[in-house]
Amino acid sequence: MSKSTLAIIAAVSAATGAGVTAAMYSTRSEKKIQAVASSTSVSATSSTSVPAPIPIPGAIPPLPTVAPVDPAGLFQYGFPGPVADLATRNSLVSSFDRRLRNPSWVAEHITPASLALSNGDRKHSYFAEDASVPEKFRGKLKDYFRSGYDRGHQVPAADAKWSQEAMNDTFYLSNMCPQVGEGFNRDYWAHFEDFCRRLTQRYPSVRIVTGPLYLPKRGADGKWKVSYEVIGNPPNIAVPTHFYKVIFGEDGTATGPVALGAFVLPNAVIPNEKPITDFEVPVEAVERASGLDFASKLPVGRRKRLCADTVCALVIKEYADRQKTFAKEQKAVQAPTRTSPRNGAANL
Numbered sequence: 398m399s400k401s402t403l404a405i406i407a408a409v410s411a412a413t414g415a416g417v418t419a420a421m422y423s424t425r426s427e428k429k430i431q432a433v434a435s436s437t438s439v440s441a442t443s444s445t446s447v448p449a450p451i452p453i454p455g456a457i458p459p460l461p462t463v464a465p466v467d468p469a470g471l472f473q474y475g476f477p478g479p480v481a482d483l484a485t486r487n488s489l490v491s492s493f494d495r496r497l498r499n500p501s502w503v504a505e506h507i508t509p510a511s512l513a514l515s516n517g518d519r520k521h522s523y524f525a526e527d528a529s530v531p532e533k534f535r536g537k538l539k540d541y542f543r544s545g546y547d548r549g550h551q552v553p554a555a556d557a558k559w560s561q562e563a564m565n566d567t568f569y570l571s572n573m574c575p576q577v578g579e580g581f582n583r584d585y586w587a588h589f590e591d592f593c594r595r596l597t598q599r600y601p602s603v604r605i606v607t608g609p610l611y612l613p614k615r616g617a618d619g620k621w622k623v624s625y626e627v628i629g630n631p632p633n634i635a636v637p638t639h640f641y642k643v644i645f646g647e648d649g650t651a652t653g654p655v656a657l658g659a660f661v662l663p664n665a666v667i668p669n670e671k672p673i674t675d676f677e678v679p680v681e682a683v684e685r686a687s688g689l690d691f692a693s694k695l696p697v698g699r700r701k702r703l704c705a706d707t708v709c710a711l712v713i714k715e716y717a718d719r720q721k722t723f724a725k726e727q728k729a730v731q732a733p734t735r736t737s738p739r740n741g742a743a744n745l
C-alpha cells in the first residue's frame with residue numbers, strides 16, 4: 398500500500414485547495430494496516446549504542462583486532478542530534494522539530510468533563526515563544542509577523558478551557574505551525590477541531606495527536622518533490638503542506654476497543670461543503686509520511702475504524718464571533734499589501 402497511499406496523500410498537495418482526495422480508505426488498506434500493525438515491534442536503541450556486526454553464514458570470523466578508528470569519539474564534543482524537544486504541559490505533550498521549527502506532534506486528551514469546564518478564556522492568553530527550546534532553534538513571534546500565515550494551534554485553545562493555565566499552555570509557539578488563515582485555520586480546520594470535540598458525545602475519552610506534514614507533489618517532469626515555503630528572517634519556520642490528526646476514541650476502559658481514525662488535510666483553503674471523510678486515511682499512511690508511530694502498542698484486535706463506528710461529519714456553524722477573535726489575535730501575522738514578490742532577496 399505504501400506507494401499508492403502516499404501517492405494519494407501527495408495528490409492532496411497537488412490539488413489546488415482541497416480539490417482532489419480520492420477515497421483513501423478501503424477494506425484492502427485496512428487489512429494491510431493490520432498486517433503491518435501485527436509485525437510492529439518496539440525497540441529501544443540508545444543513540445550511542447553500536448550495532449553488532451551482521452554475521453555472514455559460512456564466513457570465517459575475523460580475527461579480533463583493535464579498530465584503527467573510533468567514529469563515536471565525535472561524541473566527546475557533543476552528540477549532533479537530532480534532538481526532539483519534548484514538553485509536558487497541563488494540556489498537551491509536544492515534540493518539537495528543531496530543523497523545521499514546528500512540532501512533529503502534539504498530543505492531547507479531552508473528555509466530556511474537561512470540555513464542560515469553562516475556566517479559561519483565550520482573551521487572557523497570549524502567544525509566547527517556548528523558552529524550553531534552545532534559542533537558536535526556537536520559533537519566534539517576529540518570524541510570523543506579517544508572514545501572511547496564522548499561528549495555527551495544533552492542540553486547539555478551546556480544548557483547554559478547563560483552566561486558564563492549561564489554555565495558556567496551548568499558546569506556546571511550539572504548539573503552532575504556520576497555517577493558511579481564512580478558509581482553513583479560521584474555517585474548515587476549526588470545524589474539524591469542533592468535530593473532534595463532539596466525539597466526546599460518543600466516546601468518554603478522546604485522544605488526539607496533531608502535527609504537520611511536508612508531502613511530495615508530482616511536478617510537470619513526473620518527479621516527486623517536496624516544496625514548502627519558509628517564513629521568518631532569516632527564513633527558518635517551514636510552512637507545512639499538510640496537517641494530520643490521529644484520533645483515538647476510547648470507551649473508558651483500559652482494555653476495551655479503541656476507535657482509531659486518521660485524517661490528512663492540505664494547508665489550503667477548503668470549502669466547507671467538502672466531506673471530512675474525503676480526508677480520511679489509514680493511520681499507517683500518516684506514520685509513513687511523518688516517520689512517527691502512533692499506536693504500536695495497540696493490538697489489532699482492539700482497533701475499530703472511527704468513521705465506521707461513528708458518523709464522521711462536520712457541523713458548519715456560524716463562526717462570526719470566532720472570526721472576530723481570530724482576526725484580532727492574528728492581526729500581527731497578516732500580510733502587508735505586497736509591492737514586491739514574497740520571497741525577495743531581502744529575506745536572506
Ligand SMILES: *[C@@H]1O[C@H](CO)[C@@H](O)[C@H](O)[C@H]1NC(C)=O
Nearest residue numbers: 521522523560561562563565
Ligand atoms: C496566562 O497568561 C497570561 C498572559 O501571559 C497571564 O497574564 C496569566 O497570568 C496566565 N494565567 C495563568 C493561570 O497562568
